Amino acid sequence: MSNLKLIIKREFIARVRNKTFVVMTFLSPLIVVAMVSLVVWLATLNNDEARKIAFFDETGLFVSDFEDSDAIDYINYSHLPLNDAKDSVVIKELYGLLYIPKKQTNEELAGAIQFYADEAPNISILNDLENIMSDRLTHHNFEEKGLDLEVIEKAKANVNIQIENFYGEKTSKMSSYIKMIFGGAAGYFLMMLIIIYGNMVMRSVIEEKSNRIIEIIISSVKPMQLMMGKILGTSFAGIFQFVLWVILGGVFLTVVSMVLGLDQPQIAGVDQTLTFEEGGQEEIKLLLQESLQDIFKLPIGTLILSFFIYFIGGYFLYSSIYAAIGAAVDNETDSQQFMLPIILPLILAIYVGFFSVIENPHGTVATIFSMIPLTSPIVMLMRIPFGVPWWEVVISIVLLVGSIVFLIWLAGRIYRVGILMYGKKPTYKELLKWMKY
Amino acid sequence: MTNLLEVKQVSKQFGTFTALQDVSISVPKGSIFGLLGPNGAGKTTLIRIVNQITMPDQGDVFLDNDILNPNHIKDIGYLPEERGLYKTMKVGEQALYLAQLKGLSKTEAKERLKYWFDKFEITHWWNKKIQELSKGMAQKVQFIVTVLHRPKLLIFDEPFSGFDPISANIIKDEILQLREEGATVIFSTHRMESVEELCDRIALINKSKKILEGKVSDIKRAYKSNTFEVGILAEDTARLYATIQDKFNVEPADFKAIDDQLKMKITLDGTTSSNELLQYLSGNGQVVRFNEVIPGINEIFIKSIEEHE
Numbered sequence A: 001m002s003n004l005k006l007i008i009k010r011e012f013i014a015r016v017r018n019k020t021f022v023v024m025t026f027l028s029p030l031i032v033v034a035m036v037s038l039v040v041w042l043a044t045l046n047n048d049e050a051r052k053i054a055f056f057d058e059t060g061l062f063v064s065d066f067e068d069s070d071a072i073d074y075i076n077y078s079h080l081p082l083n084d085a086k087d088s089v090v091i092k093e094l095y096g097l098l099y100i101p102k103k104q105t106n107e108e109l110a111g112a113i114q115f116y117a118d119e120a121p122n123i124s125i126l127n128d129l130e131n132i133m134s135d136r137l138t139h140h141n142f143e144e145k146g147l148d149l150e151v152i153e154k155a156k157a158n159v160n161i162q163i164e165n166f167y168g169e170k171t172s173k174m175s176s177y178i179k180m181i182f183g184g185a186a187g188y189f190l191m192m193l194i195i196i197y198g199n200m201v202m203r204s205v206i207e208e209k210s211n212r213i214i215e216i217i218i219s220s221v222k223p224m225q226l227m228m229g230k231i232l233g234t235s236f237a238g239i240f241q242f243v244l245w246v247i248l249g250g251v252f253l254t255v256v257s258m259v260l261g262l263d264q265p266q267i268a269g270v271d272q273t274l275t276f277e278e279g280g281q282e283e284i285k286l287l288l289q290e291s292l293q294d295i296f297k298l299p300i301g302t303l304i305l306s307f308f309i310y311f312i313g314g315y316f317l318y319s320s321i322y323a324a325i326g327a328a329v330d331n332e333t334d335s336q337q338f339m340l341p342i343i344l345p346l347i348l349a350i351y352v353g354f355f356s357v358i359e360n361p362h363g364t365v366a367t368i369f370s371m372i373p374l375t376s377p378i379v380m381l382m383r384i385p386f387g388v389p390w391w392e393v394v395i396s397i398v399l400l401v402g403s404i405v406f407l408i409w410l411a412g413r414i415y416r417v418g419i420l421m422y423g424k425k426p427t428y429k430e431l432l433k434w435m436k437y
Numbered sequence B: 001m002t003n004l005l006e007v008k009q010v011s012k013q014f015g016t017f018t019a020l021q022d023v024s025i026s027v028p029k030g031s032i033f034g035l036l037g038p039n040g041a042g043k044t045t046l047i048r049i050v051n052q053i054t055m056p057d058q059g060d061v062f063l064d065n066d067i068l069n070p071n072h073i074k075d076i077g078y079l080p081e082e083r084g085l086y087k088t089m090k091v092g093e094q095a096l097y098l099a100q101l102k103g104l105s106k107t108e109a110k111e112r113l114k115y116w117f118d119k120f121e122i123t124h125w126w127n128k129k130i131q132e133l134s135k136g137m138a139q140k141v142q143f144i145v146t147v148l149h150r151p152k153l154l155i156f157d158e159p160f161s162g163f164d165p166i167s168a169n170i171i172k173d174e175i176l177q178l179r180e181e182g183a184t185v186i187f188s189t190h191r192m193e194s195v196e197e198l199c200d201r202i203a204l205i206n207k208s209k210k211i212l213e214g215k216v217s218d219i220k221r222a223y224k225s226n227t228f229e230v231g232i233l234a235e236d237t238a239r240l241y242a243t244i245q246d247k248f249n250v251e252p253a254d255f256k257a258i259d260d261q262l263k264m265k266i267t268l269d270g271t272t273s274s275n276e277l278l279q280y281l282s283g284n285g286q287v288v289r290f291n292e293v294i295p296g297i298n299e300i301f302i303k304s305i306e307e308h309e
Helices: A003-017 A019-048 A082-091 A106-112 A123-144 A149-155 A174-210 A214-218 A223-260 A264-275 A281-297 A300-328 A332-338 A340-359 A364-369 A376-386 A390-418 A428-436 B043-050 B070-075 B091-101 B106-119 B135-147 B165-180 B216-223 B237-247 B274-282 B297-308
Strands: A051-057 A072-076 A096-100 A114-116 B003-014 B017-028 B032-036 B058-063 B076-079 B153-157 B184-189 B201-206 B209-215 B227-233 B249-252 B262-267 B286-292
Touching (some): A003 A174, A003 A223, A003 B091, A019 A223, A051 A082, A082 A096, A106 A123, A123 A149, A174 A214, A174 A223, A174 A300, A174 A332, A174 A340, A174 A376, A214 A223, A214 B076, A214 B091, A223 A300, A300 A332, A300 A340, A300 A376, A300 A390, A300 A428, A340 A376, A364 A376, A376 A390, A390 A428, B003 B043, B017 B032, B017 B058, B017 B184, B017 B201, B032 B043, B032 B297, B043 B184, B070 B076, B091 B106, B106 B135, B135 B153, B135 B165, B153 B165, B165 B184, B201 B216, B201 B297, B216 B297, B227 B274, B237 B262
Parallel strands (some): A051 A072, A051 A096, B017 B209, B032 B184, B032 B201, B076 B153, B153 B184
Antiparallel strands (some): B003 B017, B003 B058, B201 B209, B227 B262, B227 B286, B249 B262
């Protein structure tokens, strides 16, 4: 077996056997699934509880419109004196009291309706109430003006702009959001993985240095070989962990949803209250269907492929910097002073991603940052769901690969000097000197 | 005698610091070679160059008449001064790993490790982690790993630091045994007396330059000053001392002795032989001590530095 293979194997086994690694591999999907289920469960819990609202309708216009729904139970207090009604709401701890006074005209009435409540009421409930009453008053107005309601209903036009790209693929308004969510999540996830696995490489370098085994090893292999073995071995461990996460996450999610009985409609129900409060049931279903279609319409294959390409590219780029830092310092505490060149571009990429890309995925800022190698893995990944011309992707990958080769070479020069230096905290100036040795 | 290792006019600079300047040494096959010098003289840099860890700026290194190349890695066994092992890895696993890095196959490595582990009676350590072993125990493992691939050239940098006297002796015997089997050994140390007795040849390095190289016996012969330590029993020691002082170059000396005797160091100028001196002395009293003063490597080292400055 060649030395590089031996090193990769050892690094892989050392990473995978590490207790933290094992714990994190099993715990992370559990935590994520637990959190997701908790959120879903809490949301359904909240949703199940219908709010009790009393109304005091002096006009008598709306009584028939207030039908109990999933979210609201209505109680008619119109027969009580207003003050008694108010007291009774407070005593019975109802959600609030809707007061509809008698007015001369419908216009006056529209501006005079009040809602009494201890806490600021839920916006979606107010919206529901406003919709119900607006509809009734509008109808009433039509009738007063002698208009035929049926004719008006028939005459109503409902414009729904269809969005379509030049290749004839239909998209919906939702699709932009979905692209943002997918791109943003992928970019953020990529950053976390780079930091986690880059740190592993750095710790492994520091370990060999502080154990003083390094000189024994580099009397058998070239420092560059050792560094590459570390980076590759750790990347295999990372991919292994990632695959396990996907599998375990899937298993846990299935188990949890079976145990808690969280079937599709209920999860969809949560989405309704979270996002589409103003719409009716039918519209919600339509929207949901559309967004599901949009998810399926996303180039999933391209997304997964580009995630892997940019993850591996970004990981190689940053882990070579991590390896150089590990070689330069004697212990992990000292490494803090050199973290800036890693954290700064990563944070910058995330900010550019969340502001520029979402604002304008093909604008100058987004395009430039998706070309610069230190930020391109994250920014380009966020842009890809919006459709990036293939030649832009090619340019960014070529630039990325080029700078990986350059940075690994540079890191190797720092590494081979650094691993034999003990006892002094180097400065950036010294690192520059090492490159010339 | 052919040379296994030839270092020819090697120089190495680190920035503005000169680590080695025009250093040449030759290490004969089957010898034990001492690379001596104070801390920071450049010994470790020279050894790293031989191990191809560092590349020389100038000069060439030949191993077995071939210019040094990556194939030589398996011909060299190196125990660095800064040595350690993976703390959390099992003893057996890392010994196997390090042996395989030196080009041994897994089965071969296992067999040889078994032999050495049996020899040192440490077979039960196989599944222990290094962090469970003492420093001395770990050093035994390091020694095994260094010699396991049966290298032609063994290089030990400060070999006995960290060993207790018993382990140091075991290791010393093993090194001598390996020499018997044909290996060539280089010791590098700043504690010169510690390897003096083992070495056939030495080179002294000071401030990046080699200042002395040769057979230990030749060097000692060159640096001895024809001085003899003498102890005589006589009735009137003061008068005897004065008489001898007239004829020879005499200094008072101090060494441990049971009897009260006249102690002195006599340096001959070359016209008188040691036999004539002994004859003269025995005519004046009872000679109880007569031995030639041979300079230690340390003395020689200090002297040669003075000569060079």
